[in-house]
Amino acid sequence: MFDDEILEKITPTLIGKWPNTYVFTKCITEDMIKQEGRNLPMAVLRPSIVIASVDEPVVGWIDNYYGATGVFLGAALGVLRSLNGDKKNNAEMIPSDFVINSGLAALWEITCNKTLNNNVGSNETEARSESRSDEIPIYNVVSSPESPITWERFTNLLNLHAPAMATELQVWYPYFALRPNRIHHLIVVFFLHTVPAYLVDFICYCIGKEPKMVKGYEKINKFMNVLSYFTLREWKFYNKNVQNLWQKMGEEDRRLFQFSMTNFDWNNYIIYYTRGLRVYLLKDPLETIPKGKIKHRKLFVAHYTLIALLAFLFYKLVSLLWSYIL
Incomplete structure (x- = not known):
């Protein structure tokens, strides 16, 4: 057995072109199933980014912070x-109950037909060798393919509906954006993540409390670096099967x-998605929404007051430097 330090060193060599071990191990597993599972009644289900449910077990249900959900909650x-x-890229996301339902339907088809890939189409990703009767079907x-939505529209809808679900757990007024330029992104991260984290930890140290913000943002930034591989790229998916x-x-x-995404109402879905984030992840009941809205308005005033103050200080600094130069 290798210890964590050795594994961390050899991982880049092992995974090669793959962005992380999660994607790498999924690929290995799928390839093993395709090689060893021929002539068996089985299929491969490939969900994209899984988010909150539409209906089952309840509307807007979710129980983890993984992927896009963690980003949206952190932004809110x-x-x-x-x-x-x-x-501008498509946000390739799918509700969790749609994933489960499609998996149950795939099991039904396999059980009834006792056959493998009979779906005929031009799906390059799902069935690269459909001519083989023993090929395992991929869903x-x-x-x-049926209801595309860009990251921009998705975040705009979240910004539209999130204030109605405001929570007292809000740390600061939301000020989030996707930035394609890495230099621009790193500058924003330095001034809006790193600097405030050190400032808060310094205050905590002075008053005798344990500083946690710097370590917290180190984890957040590491998670963002992993996710950015996917938000900077776009793939063409087919779902003919x-x-x-x-x-x-x-x-x-x-x-x-x-599980059909045809004519899916993203606007209505995101209303319940934001509610689910509040209730099922933050454990904040809907009865506290009025108090959350009050805090949201206070943070709005504090946010733009701080911006005005910093703008004024920057103006005074530039004026002072200009006078010195002249």
């Missing part, structure tokens, strides 16, 4: 202020096991 709380990403559970699966289902099964 005023902790996260920048992410290195291109807002890309994604949103972009999933669409064919949906067409094979009866009307009642479609009602019970919804």
